[in-house]
Amino acid sequence: MISSMTGFASGKGHFGAHSWSWELRAVNGKGQDIRIRVPDWITGLETHLRSAMAKATERGNITIGLRLSREEAGAGLSLNASQLEAVLAAMAEVEQQAMDQGLSLAPSTSSQILGLRGIMEQSAIEDDPAPLLAALKSDFAPVLASFAEMRAAEGAQLQALIGSQLDDIERLTNAAAEAANARREESTAAFRASLARVAEAVDVDQTRIAQELAILAVKADITEELDRLHAHVAAARDLVAKGGPVGRKLDFLAQEFNREANTLCSKAQMSALTSIGLDLKSVIDQMREQIQNVE
Numbered sequence: 001m002i003s004s005m006t007g008f009a010s011g012k013g014h015f016g017a018h019s020w021s022w023e024l025r026a027v028n029g030k031g032q033d034i035r036i037r038v039p040d041w042i043t044g045l046e047t048h049l050r051s052a053m054a055k056a057t058e059r060g061n062i063t064i065g066l067r068l069s070r071e072e073a074g075a076g077l078s079l080n081a082s083q084l085e086a087v088l089a090a091m092a093e094v095e096q097q098a099m100d101q102g103l104s105l106a107p108s109t110s111s112q113i114l115g116l117r118g119i120m121e122q123s124a125i126e127d128d129p130a131p132l133l134a135a136l137k138s139d140f141a142p143v144l145a146s147f148a149e150m151r152a153a154e155g156a157q158l159q160a161l162i163g164s165q166l167d168d169i170e171r172l173t174n175a176a177a178e179a180a181n182a183r184r185e186e187s188t189a190a191f192r193a194s195l196a197r198v199a200e201a202v203d204v205d206q207t208r209i210a211q212e213l214a215i216l217a218v219k220a221d222i223t224e225e226l227d228r229l230h231a232h233v234a235a236a237r238d239l240v241a242k243g244g245p246v247g248r249k250l251d252f253l254a255q256e257f258n259r260e261a262n263t264l265c266s267k268a269q270m271s272a273l274t275s276i277g278l279d280l281k282s283v284i285d286q287m288r289e290q291i292q293n294v295e
Helices: 045-056 081-100 110-114 129-201 206-220 223-242 247-267 271-291
Strands: 007-015 018-027 032-037 060-070 076-079 120-123
Touching: 007 129, 018 129, 032 045, 045 060, 045 129, 129 223, 129 247, 129 271, 223 247, 247 271
Parallel strands: 032 060
Antiparallel strands: 007 018, 018 060, 076 120
């Protein structure tokens, strides 16, 4: 089964005082580009996520985001004794200088002193990141599994659509072969009529004329293009059936399909065959758009 490069998954979890939410997104890309946004202080988490994603995917622009919050119920206020001592000493010095100059200062209240910056501090419980890291690693696994399931589901839809387009290409290739056979009979009759008119008008080497007409017939022949189109259809079906990261190979085949369709149109020399060639190009372009999403 092939997989799509686009996908999305999310999840929520909690451990102790911590709660979090995951968001995992991916879009198509030529290579594998993994971008991770997680808190820096959880050492080892980014490395783990990058490794897990690299093993689960081959291509795509992937973004992993983690929002982490913590309940501060266990936090409290503490008095910074050294800061308080410095503030009181400064206040005593200011009051003494004011008295020396005959000035009277209003007394400071305890609430005013406690309101000064640095006197009271918000204390927080120190976390051991190891248990939290283990919980986050465990919680990411089902998010990654959900992400892989979504890519696989989209891949199944792509596989069915590409298979249908390959059927259309094969049908149009067979129609082109039939049109080429009809054109061959018409061309042969036209060549013979042209040869007869030239032979009646002037004295020419009929062998030379026959050779030139044969060269024109070879240049207009599309047998090789049709054979290659059939071979490309078979190769593409084998890749789709094989599954896995085959997007690059399918994209290369789509380019080959388009090259053969262009050559067929340039050699058509009849409206029916030209119409088939244009239909081929249209289906091939549609298929290539879908292939851009295959991993």
